[in-house]
Amino acid sequence: MGGGIRQLLEQVHRLSRRCLFRVLSMGPLPTHLAFIMDGNRRYAKKRGLEDGSGHKAGFSALMSMLQYCYELGIKYVTVYAFSIDNFRRKPEEVQSLMDLMLEKIKSLLDKESIVHEYGIRVYFIGNLGLLNDQVRAAAEEVMKATAKNSRVVLLVCVAYNSTDEIVQAVKRSCVEKADRDVERIQLVDIEENMQMSVAPEPDILIRSSGETRLSNFLLWQTGNSQLFSPDALWPEIGLRHLVWAILNFQRSHSYLEKKKKQL
Incomplete structure (x- = not known):
């Protein structure tokens, strides 16, 4: 009996969430x-x-x-x-x-x-x-x-931590530029070498x-x-x-x- 009630409550909660999320999805x-x-x-x-x-x-x-x-x-x-x-x-x-x-x-x-x-x-x-x-x-x-x-x-x-991520990205950018014999590092170079670049902000x-x-x-x-x-x-x-x-x-x-x- 206890298990049946628990399953019923879970179904109710799931349905309630579905309705709530549908309302939220009306906005961005x-x-x-x-x-x-x-x-x-x-x-x-x-x-x-x-x-x-x-x-x-x-x-x-x-x-x-x-x-x-x-x-x-x-x-x-x-x-x-x-x-x-x-x-x-x-x-x-x-x-x-x-x-x-x-x-x-x-x-x-x-x-x-x-x-x-x-x-x-x-x-x-x-x-x-x-x-x-x-x-x-x-x-x-x-x-x-x-x-x-x-x-x-x-x-x-x-x-x-973020400072370590930034330092490592700068280091990788420097290595890449050195390999291509390019002196100047652009902002985009650092961003591309950030580990978090696999996701949007x-x-x-x-x-x-x-x-x-x-x-x-x-x-x-x-x-x-x-x-x-x-x-x-x-x-x-x-x-x-x-x-x-x-x-x-x-x-x-x-x-x-x-x-x-x-x-």
Whole structure:
């Protein structure tokens, strides 16, 4: 009986979302959403949970958000999973996060995973050389396994910060120019060598837990992005926060488009 009621409620929720998303699609929808998933540790501490429980809850929140984005028809989703600065944390905490990351990356390869269900292509963006061999190998395996998917693109920024991405792009541009015996570097050269060049600039950047800092995330790409900072910790992020962010985007869409054309 309990299982039947649960299935019925899920069907009702799915139908309600479908109706809601149909209404939202009457207006302009973002092509690219970016998330700073802040508050996993605070979520665990707030509820007296074990270390790592907050990040596991955060992964579940991410899977739900990917489902909503797929249903809405949003093409690109970028998440800030692990900053280069996070390597400065206590060694045991970093190792715990690497172990959890390895587990979750491997889970994306399961046939029943949301990646295969929704045809999601996964990119890992960042200085992957900083990851341990197991995590790096798993990330590369996921990228290879999803290379032919095209419905949604998930960009996972790991061992990443924006200044490192810019520095590496400048270095690659210099090497390319030297190989062609060209002295001058153009702006387009740097943009083409950015790892995030596989996706358009984000339309909306959502940072959970009420924080309004960019924390060295997508500094190059978010000059025209709309910022949204709900008070909810990342594991608490839900459908209502996404809907509110999109409604705010739709309300200011014409103004943002005019600003882009002026650049």
